[in-house]
Amino acid sequence: MMCYRMFMAMWMAMCLVPIATISPNSVLIRSLSPNDIVVYIPLHIIVYRDGRYEKLVGCDTTPAGVDPSSGERDFQSKDVVILPDAPLSARLYIPKPQNRLVKKLPLLFYYHGGGFICGTAAEPNTHNFLNLIAAESNAIIVSVDYRTAPDNHIPTAYDDSWEAIKWAAQHVDGNGPESWLNEYADLGHVFFAGVSSGANIAHQMAIRVGSENLGGSINLEGIILLHPFFWGTTSVGSEDPNSEYIEYVEMIWTFAFPETSGLDDPFLNPAMDPKLSNLGGSKVLVYVAELDDLRNRGWYYKYILDQSGWKGKINVIEDKGVGHAYFLSDPSLESTQAMRTNISTFINT
Numbered sequence: 001m002m003c004y005r006m007f008m009a010m011w012m013a014m015c016l017v018p019i020a021t022i023s024p025n026s027v028l029i030r031s032l033s034p035n036d037i038v039v040y041i042p043l044h045i046i047v048y049r050d051g052r053y054e055k056l057v058g059c060d061t062t063p064a065g066v067d068p069s070s071g072e073r074d075f076q077s078k079d080v081v082i083l084p085d086a087p088l089s090a091r092l093y094i095p096k097p098q099n100r101l102v103k104k105l106p107l108l109f110y111y112h113g114g115g116f117i118c119g120t121a122a123e124p125n126t127h128n129f130l131n132l133i134a135a136e137s138n139a140i141i142v143s144v145d146y147r148t149a150p151d152n153h154i155p156t157a158y159d160d161s162w163e164a165i166k167w168a169a170q171h172v173d174g175n176g177p178e179s180w181l182n183e184y185a186d187l188g189h190v191f192f193a194g195v196s197s198g199a200n201i202a203h204q205m206a207i208r209v210g211s212e213n214l215g216g217s218i219n220l221e222g223i224i225l226l227h228p229f230f231w232g233t234t235s236v237g238s239e240d241p242n243s244e245y246i247e248y249v250e251m252i253w254t255f256a257f258p259e260t261s262g263l264d265d266p267f268l269n270p271a272m273d274p275k276l277s278n279l280g281g282s283k284v285l286v287y288v289a290e291l292d293d294l295r296n297r298g299w300y301y302k303y304i305l306d307q308s309g310w311k312g313k314i315n316v317i318e319d320k321g322v323g324h325a326y327f328l329s330d331p332s333l334e335s336t337q338a339m340r341t342n343i344s345t346f347i348n349t
Contacts, residue, residue: 116256192223
């Protein structure tokens with residue numbers, strides 16, 4: 001499959017229309033060519049009549065290893081297989097040896113974004129972001145390479161993420177299959193984090209930890225939700241109920257999860273989840289961006305979590321003048337650096 005970069009997606013957005021807007025009498029529908037576009041979701045995916053598809057972002061990859069350009073913030077990373085038959089893998093990160101002042105380090109599970117359609121744990125921006133998080137937070141990271149649509153629809157992303165947690169839990173006594181976790185991971189200090197759809201996954205994993213029995217093998221202390229992908233049928237905050245963005249969210253969600261009950265599915269709208277108060281961990285850090293259409297959902301998450309009876313503490317930080325997931329592409333911005341500092345403080349205090 002060919003991987004288009006962002007500018008190609010922008011060009012396609014001007015030249016094509018979503019399948020939902022194509023009438024039955026259009027040329028596209030009448031033609032039986034295998035090259036006919038049957039699904040087009042801007043900035044995500046194009047699907048052709050013969051089943052081929054092209055993902056529009058998150059296709060580039062970078063190898064694991066030691067980054068020679070990171071100078072004093074050297075790290076190590078490697079890819080590991082969790083379930084060979086799935087297949088399910090993860091990329092692990094540890095800070096450089098001189099940062100490991102204590103034998104055991106906090107363990108952070110990270111879930112990439114991409115609308116449950118795009119992205120991988122090896123995507124360069126994700127990789128570079130986690131390099132810095134591992135070094136600055138002095139933490140070991142498990143970046144889960146969960147499977148995505150259309151080959152694997154939801155709930156596969158959630159199931160893969162849960163399998164990764166159970167895999168890590170095997171290391172509680174230092175006898176698991178992965179040496180880095182045996183030697184460095186403190187399973188008494190565990191955190192979940194993600195961006196966009198990955199933040200959605202981090203939330204869902206915290207619900208499962210709080211609702212299911214892992215036998216005390218891990219202690220989830222908190223979750224970090226960066227520009228979380230939540231929605232619902234009722235507008236909240238300053239959302240425009242007539243915004244075209246609602247249709248865009250619905251396109252992404254129903255493509256990734258064809259069997260969904262809709263925009264109020266508890267997987268997408270936490271307010272509809274009767275297990276919300278079971279959220280594992282005692283603290284939550286949420287980041288939202290002023291220019292992000294998902295901004296209001298991050299603030300609303302704080303409101304519904306406070307109202308649910310959950311006993312922890314939640315803090316929301318809003319960055320001004322920036323859009324969705326801006327920090328992945330611009331690590332030098334002052335607001336990006338402040339975010340990483342706040343994440344480090346959240347993990348280590």
